[in-house]
Amino acid sequence: MxxxxxxxxxxxxxxxxxxxxxxxxxxxxxxxxxxNPSSSQLLRGSQHPISNDDLAFVGNPKLAFMFLVRRDLPLDFLWQTFFENGDAANYSIYVHSEPGFIFDETTTRSSFFYDRQLTNSIKVGWGESSMIEAERILLQAALEDRANQRFLLVSDSCVPLYNFSYIYNYLMGSSKSFVDSFLDMKEGRYNPRMASVIPMRKWRKGSQWFALVRSHAKVVAYDDIVFPAFKRLCKRRPPLDASKGHQNLKLQKQHNCIPDEHYVQTLLAMNDLERELERRTVTYTLWIQSAANMETKSWHPVTYTYATSNPQQIKRIKDIDRVYYETEHRTEWCHSNAILVPCFLFARKFSRDGAMRLLSLGLSGLHTSP
The missing domain is CATH 1.20.5 (Single alpha-helices involved in coiled-coils or other helix-helix interfaces)
Incomplete structure (x- = not known):
């Protein structure tokens, strides 16, 4: 025993x-x-609560247009013509505007935007993490419709350069996302305090205007690791204002991190998804450096007015077929599934007068393919 x-x-x-x-x-x-949250398995594992969403979609795929706007849509008359020439079964429309703003017959000239506003929108500040939070809210709303297979972020000053059919086939014909992304080595934008969450080798920069496939949209919409780090540690440096004394001068020493120029790019890099990207945006912006003095110089997008919205300008944008990234010594030839294509489908920033001129002269290609 x-x-x-x-x-x-x-x-x-x-x-x-x-x-x-x-x-x-x-x-x-x-x-x-x-x-060590750079593991792609971890980041992908925190995606979303939609059941059976990873099953192969059977049906007509839709392109989700996600408008990120301040209040109304100044160029709604141009988008009216754009969507009139598209098949309603091929697209969805979502608008993130200021909280409480309603799109109806009193606030927009286009019925395509009636009641397209999100009811859970937030107040957005330029250069703040609220900008990427609004993008995530748009993606979360669009992901509820399983027919949405491509997700396009559009600003309130964007104009389409081609008609709906061409843009739809261009984006749906590619298995990759279009995300402007390059290695950002400039000192002062990466905050070393991020290192426990975001390794510097994964730090990326680029345009906030993207076109994502569904699997990448889910990574962005339901990330719960990198986004909190951005909210805490990625802050825009305030403009220099000597009148505010020592406190303002002290703030000039902090890292100048613009969340919407880094978040999506860095997140996808951390998921080891860059091989699944066309590392360029499909939305053209012309940037210039302006300064009252050398201490306040900054980059600003050019606004196209009535005078500059001319045939020569539009042709110049449409003829661009490559993008050079100096920090990586890399030329990105614009192609979709190995076929050379124009780099840009949209352009910004256009004034209302500029957009009216485009529409009147037929320069935006809304009625015909290139």
């Missing part, structure tokens, strides 16, 4: 040891995940 009892105790001790080792292994794994 004593031998049997001893054998039972020995077996019980072995089981206890195995259970203890399993628990220790689990704790170590969790700690590794917490402090």
């Amino acid at each position: 004593k031998k049997v009892s001893f054998g039972h105790r020995k077996l019980w001790l072995i089981w206890k040891l195995l259970i203890l080792l399993t628990l220790v292994s689990l704790v170590i794994t969790l700690l590794r995940i917490q402090f």
Whole structure:
């Protein structure tokens, strides 16, 4: 009996040891995940609550137009013509505007935008994390419709350069997302305090205007690791104002991180998804450097007015077939599934007068393919 009892105790001790080792292994794994969140498996694993969403979609795929606007849509008359020439079964429209703003017959000239505003919109500040939070809210809303297979972020000053059919086929014909993304090595934009969450080798910069495939849209919409780090540690440096004294001068020493220029690019890089990207945007913006003095110089997008919205300007944009990224010594030839294509489908920033001129002269290609 004593031998049997001893054998039972020995077996019980072995089981206890195995259970203890399993628990220790689990704790170590969790700690590794917490402090090394660059793992693509981790980031993809925190995506979304929509059941059966990863099953192959059967049906007519739609292109989700997600408008990120301040209040109304100044160029709604141009988009009216654009959507009139498209098949309603091929697109969805979502608008993030200021909280409480309603799109109806009193606020927009286009019925395509009636009641397209999100009811859970937030107040957005330029250069703040609220900008990427609004993008995520748009993506979350658009992901509710499983027919949406491409997700396009559009500004309130964007104009389409081609008609709906061409843009739809261009984006749907590619298996990749279009995300302007390049390695950002400029000192002062990366905050070293991010290192525990975002390794510097994964730090990227680019345009906020993207066109995502559904799997990438889910990564952005339901990321719960990188986004909180951006909210805490990616802050825009305030403009220099000597009249505010020492406090303002002190703020000039902080890192100048613009969240919407880094978030999507960095997140997808951390998921090891860059091979699944066309690393360029499909929305053209011309940037110039302006400054009252050397201490306040900054980059601003050119606004196209009535005078500059001419045939020569539009042709110049449409003829662009490559983008050069100086920090990576990389030329991105514009192609979709190995076929050379124009780089840009949209352009910004256009004034209302400029957009009216485009429409009147037929320069935006809304009625005909290129």
